[in-house]
Amino acid sequence: MPELDRNDHGKGSFSQYRGVLVPVNGRVRIRLAGSNPFQEQLRDLIDSGDTELATAIGRRTQQQEGADTEIEVRLFTGSRVSGPVGFVPRGLESAVDEALSRLDVTGLKQRIPVEIIRKGGLLRVELLMGQTR
Template structure:
């Protein structure tokens, strides 16, 4: 595989099944999702399995409850921790945005906020053979 096709560097400290996924090639222009099917899977969801199971069982629409990073936070280059809003409550941290995709997350939140919408990205709690995972439905922020 050519070096320019390599995905963003994954966090090797996490298990292979919990490193998250997504690609900047799914975005065009100013990080606008190519289509409504673009998703981003959060990394580091293993410690939150009980909370994710409870959120998946709820009938409410799930959205993120994490704002875009400030300029000071961008300078530190810390991972973006994501919490979920289920209509009644905000969960604890359920994962982090995969390394290299922070700018796509920030731009989606800013785009929603600039439109006058609530700056919350729709979320799906997905059951996989390795446990629950969190998919951000980035394509719905177009």
Template structure:
């Protein structure tokens, strides 16, 4: 089952993010190291993404706080910022609808294991736009 498409009608079709809940096993860990999750809402953040790409190179990670109980109750979107080693960017997208629990659970596990909840990221160009992909499979590698 694909999550992200047709769930955020206010976003352009190509900007709704992508990911599959079936890519995650029991406990919401990625099934393999190739699993990626593409953020939604990145069209409005192209300038910020280009700045991050110019300044950071390859070592980019998320700067996301796990959702509070109030945010979870209200089903608030998880806004993603990037950590480049020197600074935290402005918002660059949000976790696609339906996959918030996957990201939140993996952030909590990373925080418990390492004291830093940072998911590795790759910025890619698709259809002429920059997109942010969370490397969820690499999180699995760190945790197992």
């Protein structure tokens, strides 16, 4: 992962999960890290009017997990997949992997809903983890 600005490290906490990384409520979110370089792409996504944004990522393989590679996030807009928009913050990869697994086990598409927000004058991507319960 590239060196990140101090305001671009992402945000999330394991205290918002219980048991096998199940979000405690529907409001739990993870803010992606490394979104600063993708501001133009995020603006284009907002301008496109697509409101049903979701992740277009898969679970990490054993090899990726062993190498502790970051999870690059792309978004599915309903008709296409975007370029990268950020990375899952370090340490929270297991929460995202478990959410994808939970969706798969229940027969749902492995897509975590997403919201693009404005924070500090910049666009940020938040994974709506609570909606994967």
